[in-house]
Amino acid sequence: MIKKPVLKARNITKIFGKGCPTCLDDDSDFEGNICPDCKSVVGCKNISFDLYPNEVLGIVGESGSGKSTLVRMLYLDIEPTKGEMFLEFDGDLGDDGFSGLPAQAIGANIFSAKSFVKRHIKNFFFGMVYQSAQLGLKLDVTAGGNIVERMLMANNRDIKKMRARASYLLGKTEIPVERMDEPPKNFSGGMQQRVQIAKAISNEPAILLLDEVTTGLDVSVQAKVLDLIRTLQNEIKVSMLVVSHDLGVIRLLTNRTIVMKNGRIIESGLTDQILEDPQEEYTQILVNSAL
Amino acid sequence: MVRINGLSKVFKMHILKGKTIEGFKDVTCSVKPGQALGIKGKSGKGKSSVLKCIYRTYMPSRGAIEYDSKSYGVIDLARANEHEIINIRKSEISFITQFLHIIPRVTAIDVVAEPLLGSGVGVDEARERAAGVLTELGIPKALFDAFPSTFSGGEKQRINIARSVIKAPRLLLMDEPTASLDKKSTMTVVELLKGLKAKGTTMIGAFHDMWVMEQISDSIYEMDGGL
Ligand SMILES: Nc1ncnc2c1ncn2[C@@H]1O[C@H](COP(=O)(O)OP(=O)(O)OP(=O)(O)O)[C@@H](O)[C@H]1O
Ligand SMILES: Nc1ncnc2c1ncn2[C@@H]1O[C@H](COP(=O)(O)OP(=O)(O)OP(=O)(O)O)[C@@H](O)[C@H]1O
Ligand SMILES: [Mg+2]
Ligand SMILES: [Mg+2]
Ligand SMILES: [Zn+2]
Numbered sequence: 473m474i475k476k477p478v479l480k481a482r483n484i485t486k487i488f489g490k491g492c493p494t495c496l497d498d499d500s501d502f503e504g505n506i507c508p509d510c511k512s513v514v515g516c517k518n519i520s521f522d523l524y525p526n527e528v529l530g531i532v533g534e535s536g537s538g539k540s541t542l543v544r545m546l547y548l549d550i551e552p553t554k555g556e557m558f559l560e561f562d563g564d565l566g567d568d569g570f571s572g573l574p575a576q577a578i579g580a581n582i583f584s585a586k587s588f589v590k591r592h593i594k595n596f597f598f599g600m601v602y603q604s605a606q607l608g609l610k611l612d613v614t615a616g617g618n619i620v621e622r623m624l625m626a627n628n629r630d631i632k633k634m635r636a637r638a639s640y641l642l643g644k645t646e647i648p649v650e651r652m653d654e655p656p657k658n659f660s661g662g663m664q665q666r667v668q669i670a671k672a673i674s675n676e677p678a679i680l681l682l683d684e685v686t687t688g689l690d691v692s693v694q695a696k697v698l699d700l701i702r703t704l705q706n707e708i709k710v711s712m713l714v715v716s717h718d719l720g721v722i723r724l725l726t727n728r729t730i731v732m733k734n735g736r737i738i739e740s741g742l743t744d745q746i747l748e749d750p751q752e753e754y755t756q757i758l759v760n761s762a763l
Numbered sequence: 764m765v766r767i768n769g770l771s772k773v774f775k776m777h778i779l780k781g782k783t784i785e786g787f788k789d790v791t792c793s794v795k796p797g798q799a800l801g802i803k804g805k806s807g808k809g810k811s812s813v814l815k816c817i818y819r820t821y822m823p824s825r826g827a828i829e830y831d832s833k834s835y836g837v838i839d840l841a842r843a844n845e846h847e848i849i850n851i852r853k854s855e856i857s858f859i860t861q862f863l864h865i866i867p868r869v870t871a872i873d874v875v876a877e878p879l880l881g882s883g884v885g886v887d888e889a890r891e892r893a894a895g896v897l898t899e900l901g902i903p904k905a906l907f908d909a910f911p912s913t914f915s916g917g918e919k920q921r922i923n924i925a926r927s928v929i930k931a932p933r934l935l936l937m938d939e940p941t942a943s944l945d946k947k948s949t950m951t952v953v954e955l956l957k958g959l960k961a962k963g964t965t966m967i968g969a970f971h972d973m974w975v976m977e978q979i980s981d982s983i984y985e986m987d988g989g990l
Contacts, residue, residue, distance in 0.1 A: 524846065695867035702866075706880055724866065727849050742819060742845055749821040753777030760778060 476560055477522035478678060478711050479546070484555030486515035486541050486735075491553060505536065505734040514735040515541035519555070521730055521740065523679065528705060528712045530722040530743060532758065533732030539715045540603055541735075543681045546713070547600045548582070548590050556581040559597065561678050573597065595625040599672030599710075603683040605664035609671065611657040615642060618656065619671045626675035641670035645700055662693030669700060673708065680704075680712045686721055698724060719762045723747060731755050764965045765800075765817070765934065766793040770826035770841070772812050786812035786821070792984040796831075799956075799966035801976040804986030810969035811861075813986070814936045816841070817967065818858045819848045830856075833933060853881065857932040859940045859968075863923035865912050872897065872907040875925040882930065896925040901951050916943040924952060928959060935959065937968035941975050953978050 489512025505514040516538040545552045576589045602608035619638040645666035686694040730740040739752040750756045772786035787809025794800035815821040828840040876889035900921045920943045941949045970976040
C-alpha cells in the first residue's frame with residue numbers, strides 16, 4: 473500500500489573547506505556550523521530522508537541552515553563531501569517518450585555514478601527552480617529559448633513541437649504568449665520565477681526541486697506562483713521538495729516537513745504537527761516567531 | 764470503531780524554560796461504527812487537544828488510539844507512521860477544524876471540490892458535488908466562484924465544513940463546527956451531519972452548544988480531569 477521512496481538521501485554531508493575528523497565523522501557533533509578544529513563551514517551534515525511518489529516534502533530552517541546546499545547536491549550541481557542518494561522510479565514519465573532512469577542508476581549511489589548517468593538524471597529525472605533566477609535562466613536568451621534548450625537536453629528534436637510545448641507551459645504559468653520571444657531580463661521577478669517553473673517542468677520530471685520559489689515576490693504574485701504549484705501537484709503528480717523559510721508556504725503546499733539548523737536535521741514530521749506541536753526547542757522558536 | 768485508552772498529552776515548552784503544560788490526562792472512551800461521540804467539558808479541559816491527537820496534529824504523550832481502519836486493519840493512531848497517517852487522512856478520516864485555512868486564489872467551489880480531485884474524481888463531477896453540498900449548506904450560488912478570503916466568518920466556516928464532508932469520510936472529527944454560525948446555519952449543519960451519520964459516518968466532536976451536541980451524539984464523554 474505504501475509505495476517505495478522515489479528518492480532516498482543517506483548521510484549526506486557537505487563541508488566547505490578542507491575538513492577534518494571533527495567535522496567529517498558521522499558521530500562527532502558540535503554547536504554551530506563552523507568546525508571548531510579546522511574552521512571549515514558545515515553546509516550539511518548527515519542528512520537522511522525519503523521522498524515518496526507524489527509527495528510534497530517541505531524543508532524549513534533559518535538563513536544559512538543548508539537548505540540550498542542540500543538541494544543543489546541533490547540536483548548534482550555540487551558534490552557532497554560524503555553521503556549517498558538513491559533513486560527509484562517505476563512508471564512512465566508522461567507520454568512524450570521520455571525515459572526514466574538509465575540502467576546504471578538502478579540501486580546505485582548516484583553521487584558516485586559516471587558523468588553521463590548524472591547528466592541523464594539531471595536532464596530527465598529532476599526539475600529545479602533556483603532561489604535566484606540568474607542561476608536558473610539565461611536572462612539574455614528568450615523565455616521560449618530557455619525552455620526549448622532544456623527540452624533539447626532531454627533529447628527532444630522536433631523544434632515545432634518544442635515551441636508549441638514552450639508556449640503551452642508559458643500559458644500555464646500565465647506568461648503572455650506574445651512575450652515568449654523576449655529575454656527574461658525584461659521580466660519582473662515573479663515572471664522570471666514562473667519562466668523557471670515552466671522550464672523545470674518542460675521535461676516532465678519525476679522530482680521537482682523548488683528553492684524559495686516565492687521569496688522576494690509581492691503577495692499577489694506569490695499567490696499566483698503558489699497556485700501554479702498546487703495545480704501542478706494535482707495535474708502532473710510529480711514529487712516535490714519545497715524549500716522555504718515561509719511557514720505559510722510550507723503549510724499550504726506540504727504534507728511532511730523537515731526542519732534544518734546549522735546543516736543538520738533537527739526535527740521532521742507531519743507538517744501540521746510540526747507547526748502546531750513542535751517538539752524541539754529550535755522548532756518552537758521558529759514557529760512562535762512567525763506570524 | 765475507535766477505542767481511546769489512557770490517552771494523555773503534555774506540552775513541553777522549551778521556549779518557556781522547559782515548562783510543561785497539561786493538555787489532558789487519562790482519557791478513555793470509545794465510539795461504535797456509525798455512531799457519534801460528543802466530548803464535553805469546560806474551556807481548557809482539552810477537548811480540542813484530544814481531537815488533534817486523534818488526527819495526529821498533536822503527538823500524544825501516553826496511551827493508545829485504536830482505530831479500525833479500512834486500509835490497515837486495527838491501527839494505533841498514536842503510533843502509526845507519518846505515511847500511514849497521510850493515507851488515512853486522504854481516504855478515511857477528516858477533521859472540521861474551528862477555522863478555515865484560506866488557500867489563496869482558489870474559489871469557494873474549488874476549495875470544496877479539491878479533496879475529491881485528489882482521489883481521482885473528474886473536475887466536472889467534483890464541482891457538481893461541491894455545488895450540491897454548498898447549496899445544502901445555504902451558500903448562495905453567487906459566492907461559488909468568489910474567494911473565501913472575503914467571506915464572513917459563518918460563510919467561511921460553512922466552506923470549511925463542506926470541504927471536510929465532501930468525501931463522506933468514514934470517521935469525522937469536529938471541533939466546535941457550529942461555533943461561528945447563526946441559528947439558521949447551525950440547523951442546516953446539524954441536518955447535514957445527521958444525514959452523513961445515517962449514511963454510516965462515525966463521528967467524534969466537541970461542541971459548546973449543548974443543543975447541537977444532543978442532536979448529534981449517541982453518547983457523551985465528559986472531560987473533568989486536569990485543571
Ligand atoms: N560555496 C560556498 N563556500 C563556502 N561556504 C558556503 C558555500 N555555499 C554555502 N556556504 C555556506 O553554507 C551554509 C549554508 O548555506 P545555504 O545557502 O545552503 O543556506 P540556506 O539554508 O539556503 O539559507 P537561505 O535561507 O539564506 O537561502 C552557509 O553558512 C553558507 O555561508
Ligand atoms: N499547541 C499547544 N501548545 C501548548 N499548550 C497547548 C496547546 N494546545 C493546547 N494547549 C493547552 O492545553 C490545554 C487544553 O486546551 P484545549 O484547547 O484542548 O482545550 P479545550 O477544552 O478545547 O478548550 P475550549 O473549550 O476553550 O476550546 C490548555 O491549557 C491549553 O493552553
Ligand atoms: Mg537558500
Ligand atoms: Mg477547543
Ligand atoms: Zn573540521
